[in-house]
Amino acid sequence: LVPRLQPFTSTIFAEMTALAVRTESVNLGQGFPDTDGPPSMLEAARAAIAGGVNQYPPGPGTLELREAVAEQRAGYGTAYDPASEVLITVGATEAIAASLLALVQAGDEVVLVEPYYDSYAAAVAMAGATRRTVSLVPDDSGRFALDLDALRAAITPATRAILLNSPHNPTGTVLSRAELEAVAALCVEHDLLAISDEVYEHLTFDGVAHVPLASLPGMASRTVTIGSAGKMFNCTGWKIGWVCGPAPLVAAVRAAKQFITFVGGAPFQPAVAHALRHERAWVDELRNSLQDKRNRLVAGLSEAGFGVYRSSGTYFVCADVRPLGFADGAELCRALPEKIGVAAVPVQVFTDNPDQWRHVVRFAFCKRDEILDEAIQRLHKLR
Ligand code: PMP
Numbered sequence: 001l002v003p004r005l006q007p008f009t010s011t012i013f014a015e016m017t018a019l020a021v022r023t024e025s026v027n028l029g030q031g032f033p034d035t036d037g038p039p040s041m042l043e044a045a046r047a048a049i050a051g052g053v054n055q056y057p058p059g060p061g062t063l064e065l066r067e068a069v070a071e072q073r074a075g076y077g078t079a080y081d082p083a084s085e086v087l088i089t090v091g092a093t094e095a096i097a098a099s100l101l102a103l104v105q106a107g108d109e110v111v112l113v114e115p116y117y118d119s120y121a122a123a124v125a126m127a128g129a130t131r132r133t134v135s136l137v138p139d140d141s142g143r144f145a146l147d148l149d150a151l152r153a154a155i156t157p158a159t160r161a162i163l164l165n166s167p168h169n170p171t172g173t174v175l176s177r178a179e180l181e182a183v184a185a186l187c188v189e190h191d192l193l194a195i196s197d198e199v200y201e202h203l204t205f206d207g208v209a210h211v212p213l214a215s216l217p218g219m220a221s222r223t224v225t226i227g228s229a230g231k232m233f234n235c236t237g238w239k240i241g242w243v244c245g246p247a248p249l250v251a252a253v254r255a256a257k258q259f260i261t262f263v264g265g266a267p268f269q270p271a272v273a274h275a276l277r278h279e280r281a282w283v284d285e286l287r288n289s290l291q292d293k294r295n296r297l298v299a300g301l302s303e304a305g306f307g308v309y310r311s312s313g314t315y316f317v318c319a320d321v322r323p324l325g326f327a328d329g330a331e332l333c334r335a336l337p338e339k340i341g342v343a344a345v346p347v348q349v350f351t352d353n354p355d356q357w358r359h360v361v362r363f364a365f366c367k368r369d370e371i372l373d374e375a376i377q378r379l380h381k382l383r
């Protein structure tokens with residue numbers, strides 16, 4: 001393995017899920033829902049397969065799906081031409097990797113907010129670029145906030161792009177309009193590209209609104225926005241994602257994408273297009289149900305003795321393990337499955353400053369209520 005990829009040999013999700021399976025634990029580690037997406041979408045995929053939609057789809061994705069994605073983004077006031085400004089990818093993971101491969105190179109720096117989604121650091125390394133990280137900082141209310149001074153300080157003459165994720169995995173922070181406006185101002189001031197990972201855009205709680213970075217002044221021309229059907233419609237295994245942006249940037253991402261996977265998911269593309277057009281009410285229900293699940297898990301974790309940070313979106317909530325007498329979240333997560341039959345993920349592995357995050361553990365709440373209740377009951381045994 002080449003040196004630049006040696007830090008990335010295994011993912012924490014694979015490790016913790018394998019441990020959860022081996023110990024028959026309740027898996028609140030890897031973030032995937034345990035119920036299916038809208039029945040009409042599943043039926044559309046079955047019909048597509050039965051109807052012979054089983055060969056390579058068009059390179060940029062089917063026009064129908066690109067149109068449906070553009071219509072969905074138009075709801076934010078951001079207009080994209082389905083012909084040249086939307087690209088369908090093999091999940092958001094490919095969208096992230098192809099964006100970095102196409103837009104940054106050796107000598108460039110990419111600013112990441114930490115904790116960062118695990119594929120970001122690996123994809124920056126694959127592109128030959130260097131990452132610089134800025135830590136989220138918890139405020140008095142337990143919300144992880146963006147440290148704008150640190151962000152400003154991380155920008156150098158070599159900085160080419162900021163890779164931003166809101167709603168944020170793993171903290172559940174939804175960046176405020178003010179935070180995003182400050183990011184936008186820095187991008188404009190330093191002429192940076194923005195890669196905006198908005199896969200959890202619909203999964204926000206308590207009335208907190210998602211603001212697309214591309215909708216802010218000066219950003220449409222310099223932002224590629226990434227979405228995923230997996231998170232919108234509970235179909236993480238279908239791996240249908242997308243990139244929206246100005247035509248030159250999307251053409252660049254497409255150039256990289258065509259030699260990574262070329263295309264993917266032929267029968268799933270019409271099914272996701274159908275869901276984007278006809279199942280928006282289902283997504284609203286998903287949001288409401290996830291908010292209830294967030295409440296359920298937060299209450300359970302608090303009663304079990306964890307310190308709980310504020311999650312306003314995504315599938316995830318972070319907890320402080322110190323009140324229970326533990327110092328190291330990674331040690332705890334490696335022991336928990338054997339000890340009490342619950343799997344979670346240590347947040348320090350998503351950072352370049354593990355000491356600062358050693359006490360933080362991520363739990364996923366995108367699970368059936370009885371699964372959450374079982375996990376909570378087991379977690380009470382930690383006291
Ligand atoms: N970005 C973030 C922040 C994620 O949480 C995920 C999924 N875990 C992805 C990207 C990857 O999405 P996909 O499954 O569509 O590749």
Ligand code: GLN
Pocket residue numbers: 011013014029030031032169
């Ligand atoms: N996105 C999910 C998570 O953060 C799972 C991703 C993965 O397994 N690669 O848990």
